[in-house]
Amino acid sequence: MNDFLFDMIVSEVEDAVGRENCSTRTIDKITHSVDYFWLSRMWADRGLRMPEADIIASPANAKETSAILKIANYYKIPVTTWGAGGGTQGGAIPVCGGIVLDTKRMNQIFEVNEQGMYIECGTGAIYKHVEWAANERGYATMHYPSSLTCSTVGGFLAHRGIGVCSTKYGKIDDMVLQMEVVLPNGDIIYTSPAPKHAAGPDLNQIFIGSEGTLGIMTKAQMRIFQQPESRKFRGFLFHNMTDAFQAGRELLQKFKPSVMRLYDEAETSSLIKDIVGVSKPGAFMNIAIEGVAEMVDLEEKILLSTFQKYGAEDLGSEYGEKWWKEKITFFYPGHMMDLPQMFGTMDTIAPYDKIEKIYWAMKEAVETNFPMARFIAHFSHWYEWGCMIYDRFIIDDVPKDPHEALRLHNAIWSCGVRTALANGGVINDHHGVGLKLGRLMKEQYGPAMQVFEGIKKQLDPNGILNPYKLGL
Known part of the structure; x- marks a missing residue:
């Protein structure tokens, strides 16, 4: 792209969101290139630059989001959605450049509806703020993940997140009633007003967990609950x-x-x-x-x-x-593993007849093939039919060369996740797939992967939304 055309595109994006909400500054591009994905942090820690967007745009609502996507579709520019940067799978990293769409201006709490038992909010809202809004009226969201204070509503929806009270109240996808979504072509749609019905598949479940590859969620109605007696x-x-x-x-x-x-x-x-x-x-x-x-x-x-x-x-x-x-x-620091260590959480889920077998198989595979690694786990979320493993590997002696560190990191992940798949687990339970695990999607789904690919091709024929994430 030449400088003249780039400046023309920037002026169009500024017109859509306001000049003060559009940036091409190096510091802003660097800030939006490193999330909590271990490889991105390691890469930056070793003095290297991660892939960066060309433009950072911060829309205030679905209308401005729509305008950005129409511009991006016309020029065939990639768009990567960014919430608060707390993801661990590299889902928000703009590996193809283009536009990073930062959602944090869409942080309004529109309504606390006590009769309907929901909060309507922008997906750029930090979830703790949504919880506080519920608390002020005597209610709670009952969604308490470890990143509650530093991640957005949209981030949890994009990766199908989960909190510590999930056994009773469910995952984030159980807590959504209706959503406003901007499609890749800029059309603004609304999912059905109730999530349980026979009028076709639940549209919520098409976009929840899609990691910004099929559309951009801009508003959501999240369930609230009475505080327990x-x-x-x-x-x-x-x-x-x-x-x-x-x-x-x-x-x-x-x-x-x-x-x-x-x-x-x-x-x-x-x-x-x-x-x-x-x-x-x-x-x-x-x-x-x-x-x-x-x-x-x-x-x-x-x-x-x-x-x-x-x-x-x-x-x-x-x-x-x-x-x-x-x-x-x-x-928190001091308790959680952190750089300079190498670490990862390979969470999977399975029925009760498989879950213990998966745990021992993954532990043996990781510790046998990578004797420098420690494998620890807990089982965080339980259901009538099974539970999930929050399984971690930790390495203290990490290769100094970033390229070698990347290869080791990916090799451990491939070993652990393939072992889970071979024993009846899944690629991931609630952190998402992102860039980290996209290569394994076809290994889990086989011919069924064409369903995801077909939806992607139909909704996003130009492939502009979050390329190379979720195996799409």
């Missing part, structure tokens, strides 16, 4: 993982706790020991029960009798309450 915690220590899985599976046939979190012996002896204070050997599980007080008391009795059958040591409420208080502390 009672919330009780209970900590347990299991002698082995098999008993813990059996106890959890049986409990979920009886009722749904809000929090259900099991840590393997490696995490129990490290993170749980350091933050919660459990010093005994074993696998720690924290349970939270909440709702109407009478129901909570009854469920607590069922919990205790069920876990007693599997030899769980009841640690009382103290450890559980401390876990709840410190639930985000686990991810």
